[in-house]
Each structure stands twice: as C-alpha cells, then as structure tokens.
Amino acid sequence: MTTEENIINAAKEVFVRKGFQGAKMQEIANEAGINKALLHYYFRSKEKLFEQIFSGAFQQLIPTLSKKLDETTDLETFIRFFVPFYTNFIQKNPHLPQFIINELSQNPDRIRNLAATKVFPFPKLSRMITQAVAENKIRPIENEQLIINILALIIFPIVAKPMIEGVIFNQNAESYQNFMAKRSDEVIETILNSIKPQKN
Amino acid sequence: MTTEENIINAAKEVFVRKGFQGAKMQEIANEAGINKALLHYYFRSKEKLFEQIFSGAFQQLIPTLSKKLDETTDLETFIRFFVPFYTNFIQKNPHLPQFIINELSQNPDRIRNLAATKVFPFPKLSRMITQAVAENKIRPIENEQLIINILALIIFPIVAKPMIEGVIFNQNAESYQNFMAKRSDEVIETILNSIKPQKN
C-alpha cells in the first residue's frame, strides 16, 4: 500500500468519525503511521485532503443504482432490491450519512457540489412511483414522501445507532446487532404494506 | 432578560449548530453580545456550560409523553397523538436529535447519563405494542422495529433537512416546507397502514 493510499484510508476513517472540525491532522498522521508534514506534502491542506476523500465516497454506489433503475420497471421489484442493497452499503459505511448530514448543515458550500448528484438517483425513482400511483398499483402518495419514508427507515437506525443502543437496548450491543439483522426484511414489509392500494 | 439567560440562549444556539467541538466560546460570546471572560464568570468552563444547556433540553418533553401513555390504552390512539406531538417538538428544536446523535457517537460519556432516560419513554410504549400484537389488533411486529419505524419517519426528514433540500428539492426551501406541512399526516397513514393485521 502506497503512502498516499495509506493517508486516504486513515483520513477517511478520522474525518468520518470526527467530522471536519473534529478531525485533527495529527490524528490522521498517527492513524497512517506517518507525521503531519507528510500530509501537507501529499495534500496541500486539510481542505484539499477532505475533498479528495469525500468525492470518492459515493462513486461505487450510484452507477449500480442507476443501472438497476434502468433495468427495472416494477416498483415493488425495485424496492425489494433497493432496501437490502442500500442497507448493506450504509452498514459498510455507517458514518457516511451522518457525516454528510453534519457537513451539509454546518458548511453547506463545502460539499454541496459533491453531494448533489451522487447521493441518490432521485428523478428515475420518482417517475416510477408516479406511474405506480397512476396505475393504481399503490395507494396515492407523493413521490417525495415515499422516497423519504424508504430512506428514513433504512438510514435512521444506522445513523442513530448510539442513541438506539443506549435508549432502546440498554447499552447491549448484541441486541442491536440482532435488531439490525432483521431490519432489512422488516423495512421491506413495512414499506410494501404502507403503500398497498386501499380497499373501497 | 438577564445575562445568564442570554448566555444560555446563545450557547444553545451555537452548541446545537456546531456540536461541542465546533462551538467556540468566542462565537457564543458574540451571539450573546458579551465577551468571553463573562462566559467563564457565569459557567466555569465550556464543559459546565454544555451540561447546563443539555440537561434542560428534554425536560419539557418526557413528562407530557409519560402522562399521555398512562392515560391511553389504545395503540392507534397513541400514535395519532404522538406523531404530530413529537414532530412539532422536533421542528421547534430541529438540531437537537442530530446533536444528540453526534455527541453520543463522538463522546458517549459526556451525555449518556443525561440522555438515557430523557429522550423517550420506551418501556410503556413497548408494552402497549406487545399487547396490540397479542390481541391481533396489528400484524406481528417486534416492539423495537415498530418504535424505530415511528421515530425514523418523524426524525429523519428533520435531521436530514439540508440533504433533502439539496438532493430532492434542488435547494428550494419552499418545496421542503410544503413537504413538511403534510408530513405528520403522511407518517400516521404510513404507520397505521404498515401494521394493519394481515388478511388470511
């Protein structure tokens, strides 16, 4: 592993754990097993380092999703694919959504350009929902409400992990893991039930 | 308004906007229209000031909820009360959940004692759900899954506001407000639909 890759991995870890302000160059250097000066040798400043890390974070995610959306026409099929797929991605990058939310609310300009199109392929899914409603396959619901419902059910339990472990599971990490193992199926069932067409 | 109240209001604002690390005593002083020294005169340290702020944040919330839970036996009735009530509280304190989540994941010890019992009256609601399942009033679902579903649908759109405004609504603040105005009803409908007993 090159020094540069080494730094990137260390920085990703620290940035995402501490946020931009909380992350210290010294801590990144320690984590990478080098010294501060070398950080500035490879990446002129903390800002530059940050941008490099962040712009790469979502690059694995969006192409896959867009492709799947192009191949799929049925909303239920897409949801059954999307929920475990996105859950899995976020479980592998558990601090990422919280990090994005934090940075967007503290310094929107820093990552707005980066985040705008890379977080979620919104328009395609939106059209799919509109169509499903028009065809009476699901109950009437606004695109945005349904999309936020899905994202909320997936993302919240991961972002709020420390809160949930503390308040709901009394600091019991095993209970939380147990809970998360069943989460994906539960979200699918919750979503599909919630949009079933109403009986007349 | 006394200087002390002044400081508390300013500090609440800044802490919740920037997190513990990001909040600077100078910024709090500016926001309060005084100087740094006076902060330390009233509250010995940044830590002390922080504790004072935080421990007061939830004190209005929990008593009301507990009382309502004692008065209510029907789950649907409670949900119809709880969703708009909690939504309203969080809209008035929009940065609070994000703040708690952040601080819990960055320095759990700092607020664990404060947060543990004050965020949510979990056990009472849990028993109510167990009973509703046993009586076939709702489909089989684990208490924790349902409670997290409810909290997720309420809290996420507020915590993730900057992300949603950016990605879903193209920086259009009015669209977001419009979305939030309908949110409470939508959450109730989503939740109640999602737990309807299954047909045989």
Next chain:
DNA sequence: GTCTATAAGGTGATAGAC
C-alpha cells in the same frame, strides 16, 4: 519522500482594573 523544528494564528481559561 520523509523527517524535525518552528512559525503563525486560534482557543479555553485566568488575572486584575473598574
């Protein structure tokens, strides 16, 4: 490329005048 040393500026906290 990698290091040590240090500059330049910020941050929490205190001393002391009024």
Next chain:
DNA sequence: GTCTATCACCTTATAGAC
C-alpha cells in the same frame, strides 16, 4: 458584573536538513 490584557496550549502549515 463586566471589561481588557494576557497566558498556556493546541492546530495548521511551512522551512529546511537528510
């Protein structure tokens, strides 16, 4: 109670030897 001035420390960034 409120202020100015200042201390001690920390953080980013750079200079310069190897």
